[in-house]
Amino acid sequence: MDVCVYGCAGCGAELTAPVARVPLPPETHLTYGHGWLPPLMEPGTYAVDPEPSGPPYGAFEDLSEAEAEARGLFAPVWPLSFGKSGRIVVAPGDSRGTVLIPEHGGDSCRGVCAGALPTMACAACGLLVASRVDDCGLWQAVWYEPDAVRRMPATAPAPARPSGPVPPVLPDGWWNPRLEAAAGAALAPLLRASGGGPVALPDGAVGDVFGRALRRLLPAGGPAKRAGLAGPGLPGDGLDIALVPYDPATCEPWRPPGGPATVPLPASVWAYLAGPAETSPVPASGTLPHGVLRDDYPLPDHPWELFRPDRRATLRTLARMPEVRLPWLRALYERC
Template sequence: MDVFECTKCGAALTAPVARVPLPPEAHGGYGHDAMPPLMEPGTYAVDPLPSGFPYRLWADVEKADAEAQGVFAPVRSVSFGPAGRILIAPGDTRGTVLIPEHSGDSCLGMCAGEKPNMACAACGSLVASREDDCGMWQAVWMEPDAVRRVPTGRPAPAPVFIPLPPESPGGGWSDRWSGAAGAALAHLLAASGGDRVELPGGYAELMFARVVEALLPSDGPARRVGVAGPGVPADGNLDIALVPAGAPDAAGGALPVPLPDGVWACLALPGETSPLPATGVLPGGVLRDDYPVPDRPGWLFAIDYRVFFRTLSRLPEVRQPWLRALYDELRSTHPWWW
């Protein structure tokens, strides 16, 4: 567990938090509704790539400069902000004050602007930006040069893989699943090498089947995709393994495709079973009603293409001619998503 302190005065700015992988949907935007907190209480994540202000349009950036910022294919704009910004839940902040006039071009809440909109209450140093505008996850992004990580000496809790249902409470598909599928699809295409892939059934088919059938060959040699991770040893015959984002080594000799823990758990772990022992079969005409299966949304599952393009543009593999051609083709057919 760690606490983040103000670099200038040493005041504590967070509760004790444990590091987890960066959620793939962290930079996504979702409609005009109020969004929940992105991070679970007591956790933090680090974005290893540059993010935030200042931005420069792609046309104004040299290729070498873009690649130095971790961008390897055309995007609308390239961030020249700091790498290593720290993401926490708003409820885990301590000893800070909001500066509303530093909010960016927001609508119904606050968002990051050119200056951080949160300051250390002890010394006034600008340390972080709060985001809670409509369509934005509620989150606090701490500036890496304004805070420092201080270990508490307490061990972080062991990861618990709790399945995250693909349906949202409101009856649609989960934004977290759509974001996870967008990021994982980018890694899956890069790992495929342009070959056909054989997907496992179940949720993996729900997430990827329609898209890979449209983007990858339907015949020829295939790369076998499976699930691996804690408690699920990698099959030695796998070419590509769907693994928890925090356990890439679980892929064994296969190429890893990371998934958030809750999404991975739905693919890897057995479903819910009855808490009572049962024998035999139900009588004819009797239907079980103790564990009703929720109705699925009445439309097809769709990946989050914003997350897909953001992830793929930041994978060095996108420089391969076949994948760059595919990226450019998709940009032309999805101009509003990248």
């Protein structure tokens, strides 16, 4: 597991707690509503954004076709960052030894957002090293500038990361945006792997999450490719398309045997999809038939509306696939 601390490139002071690398969450650059969001990253973790991120922003039309392809963009995207690539993101609680400079922030509302200059300086030498983000609608995070910090050996292990499925429904009755974003990002490779034909999904959570979108976007009838879950404990035998988790140790998608097309998911989202259906916490007794649930316990949270993958995550992911230039997939991109 890749565990390190990040230190100031100017004086070497430690600027983070020990952190372990994880994949960049699919919801990273998506905004939600006008309230405060929780931290983007779990404690003790960090991720690296391989693409340009943060200000300044520009128009996709400012790029030539060759420049867009060099950046891995094959369809229009908005907003388009012309900032630095390789920024490192951690939870705010894992930041160390910095001083906030709020006047460097951008046009924020009820918090702080990134501006033209980093909003955090090294407390030891004053080098501008990072930007704090906690404005309404934005995931709380600290983004370190890749040229202002350097990796250093960790003197202690990173804290144990929480494991288990993502809670699908929030206490207020709305779907968890982390699940919506992950499903939206996964929908793009699902569409690519479909080849433009129908896809057969298993019953249960997988069908609930992806079924409506695939029925709207893909034709019905004819031979269908079989999609389902594969991963630890689920070999995925006979699948044409495998929904797989990221390996927490390598940050690479799990590779099932047989070579089906793979659709990666955050481990917590995959765990939710692979979990058992609703079961009674109280053993049924007496003459209740098998499969009948007792009704004398509180039901789990149910959302206000049917599930929809986040369209923005689908578009962001499709735009970065060379296959989006195929006429049938570009037509789906335009429909989304």
